Amino acid sequence: HTGVEVKQFNEDWRRHMNTYYYGYRSQKEPLDEIGEVVSLPIKKLDSFAFSSDSSKIALLGKDDKNQWDRSLIIAVRDTAKERERLEKQLKEDEKTKFDFFTKLIGDEEKEEKKEKKLKVLWDKKEIDYGYFHYTGEYMSWSPNSEKLVYTKYHFDENQSMVYDVKIWDSETNKTKWLTQSMRAIHPAFSPDGEKIIFVSHENSVANMYTMNNDGSDIEKITSYDYETQILCPSYAPDGTQVVFAMADKDANMDLYLLEISSGNIRRITNDPAVDYNPIWHPGSDFITYTSHSGSTPNLHTLSLLTGESKQVSDVGEAIWSWQWTPKDTTIMSTTLKDVDTVRVVKVNPHRDITTQALSLRDKYTRWRTTEPTYLLKNVDPKKPFEIISTKPYRFTRKFKHLITIPIPTDKELLIISIWTDAMARHLFTGIGVLDYTGDNKHRFLLDYYNAMIGPGFGLTLSSLMDFTMRPYDNSRYALIEEISGVTFYTNIPWNRGEHMSSEHQFQIKTAYNDRQVQLYEQTNNKLDFILSEDSLS
Known part of the structure; x- marks a missing residue:
């Protein structure tokens, strides 16, 4: 008994955590310091994927505040309308330049005003809608930017709700299920576009599979038979390796590399906090990933040549690695939903963080390491238990x-x-x-x-x-x-x-x-x- 009423305890705890949170956040990097914050053409963004030529964006979210299901939208850059708008703007500028009255009044400020950045125009169409799995928001474009694979919930033949891999073809504008009742997530194309790698679950055991891009020839490439969790497999740009995140027997999620030729798997990160969302660099020599090593999700870059990892962001509100920016040298990262939508930040994957060691009074931080006053002693959670008796369920009880x-x-x-x-x-x-x-x-x-x-x-x-x-x-x-x-x-x-x-x-x-x-x-x-x-x- 603390001698404090629950209402008062809740208020004291709220004030305590506010002091900790804002003190913590004030010493971290703001988003606009670590990179360029960009917006995408959708009102409420959950996930996105740029095609390799950057001409298309797959957007998952809601484009109308009143809609119920989430939409999967393909946005294609409308260069014809952009050209038409540019030509119109040039004609208006030319007309203004020789306007007699403009010269007469000498309004040079209007002539020298800062040129507005022309907005990119997008032609958007919804290709699917419904309920998408929360860890299945990772989407992958084929190298030729013609096909998109993603994960979605649906009803299987027995009317149970499962998640499977689906593909959209831009030529036919049709979608097709590639897996059936496999509890499949995280599909990704191979560099040649012929294969798709994905994760499938049987009970609490996860394994990786590959299949042809038409859903044929499904092959199991790992053989785990104990409880595992696998996330985000991705082919290296040279096609020789696959990086993925896995929680193995020690239940700690780290990054692993699978060699395609030999099938050998090796661990490449070993932090007590979780590491996931690996993103290959174009040269296959670096991987940028998300780590919780500083208690908040931030970006880290690992050199495969030296094995050294470097923290490249230190924000206070969390950021996740998402995709290499097409035709650029940055990582496109996502943030927490800020009021209504996810923000996208383009981050240099080799930058140096600008923060110092965190400095907060012990009074506001010791809650993170404080143990219970009364510890449970001699308790072995792995000790087998004995069921004394069993009784059938009776709803009348x-x-x-x-x-x-x-x-x-x-x-x-x-x-x-x-x-x-x-x-x-x-x-x-x-x-x-x-x-x-x-x-x-x-x-x-x-x-x-x-x-x-x-x-x-x-x-x-x-x-x-x-x-x-x-x-x-x-x-x-x-x-x-x-x-x-x-x-x-x-x-x-x-x-x-x-x-x-x-x-x-x-x-x-x-x-x-x-x-x-x-x-x-x-x-x-x-x-x-x-x-x-x-x-x-």
Whole structure:
């Protein structure tokens, strides 16, 4: 017991962390110091990939603040419109140059004003949309800039949700699945464009595979049979090696090199913090990657000749290596989402950081190394455990109340209550209407839904809760049918598409109902109906 209320503790901790964070950040490099911050032609950017000739950009994100699914957009530089705009600008400049009144008033400031940088024009089209895997946001262009591979979620043949590799062809403007139900991520083209390397998972075991660029001849090139995690495989520009990040048996993620000819694998980084997102330099002699060695993701460059690694950025808000800038000597890096979108920073991969050793008072930093007051001693997390007994799951053992809403009116009291079991696989819904007008026309509905096995099924009991009204044309009368009964139903979810938001549902229902039909008559205000005294005949 700390003797401090939770509310006060939270406020003290908020102030403490704010002091630490802003003190920490003030001693780090700002983004505009480490490189050029650029924007890409999309409103909310999550990921991107430039083609090797820089004529196309694959953009993953949202181009409309109101859209639901994320879009995969191809942006192609519109040189024709740029030329048209330039010619128009030149004509306007020429006209202004010989304008009599401009010379007369001697407005030299307008003549000598700073020339505006012409904005690049892009022709954008959406080629796919839906739900993309969070680690599958890495996309790869073919060397000829005609095809793009990426990872996306979809429904497999058994209607389970999996992620697989997909390819888009610019010539046909069509997409195609290259893998099926392989839990495949991080596809990347080989330098000749003939092969694609990717990571596939079976349970918690990851391995690397290659395939032809049409999805044929899938071949497993690693043979791990224990828990591993592999990220971001990438061919060297000379095609002789593959670099990738892996958490091996020691569970520490570092960079590794795979020699294509021999299949030999060697570790090339060995830091206690994670290293990932390796980016080859064009000469295949350096690799720039992201490391958490300074507690915040920053860029490091490794020399394959000397084995030495150099930190080349030291920002406080995190930066990730993403792609070598086409036709340039910089690394295109991404940042945290700043309010609405990811920023892109072009960084010299051999620059020197400008920060000094961090200087903060111990009071604000010791939380990072403080151990619990009461340590758990003689605890071996690897020690095998013994299961004393097993019992089948019974949903009746534990119920959870989700919500109860009372809604009073001048004539009735409506109560809605929902309950579920511990696994949220058994749903109970109750709706009751208490009539206090004196007619004693109480209503109720009880529904049970089971989602434990196969298609979900349910049972509904109702009394006067289901009704239909059939007004007669040009008449003050209406036929109202009130239904009570028992309904058994089953729901079969189905999705024939590839998008998470396009699911369909088939329902099969059997009902045994008692129907009460009564004639109602419209009142003078034409909004209310009362039970008619006239005969139904």
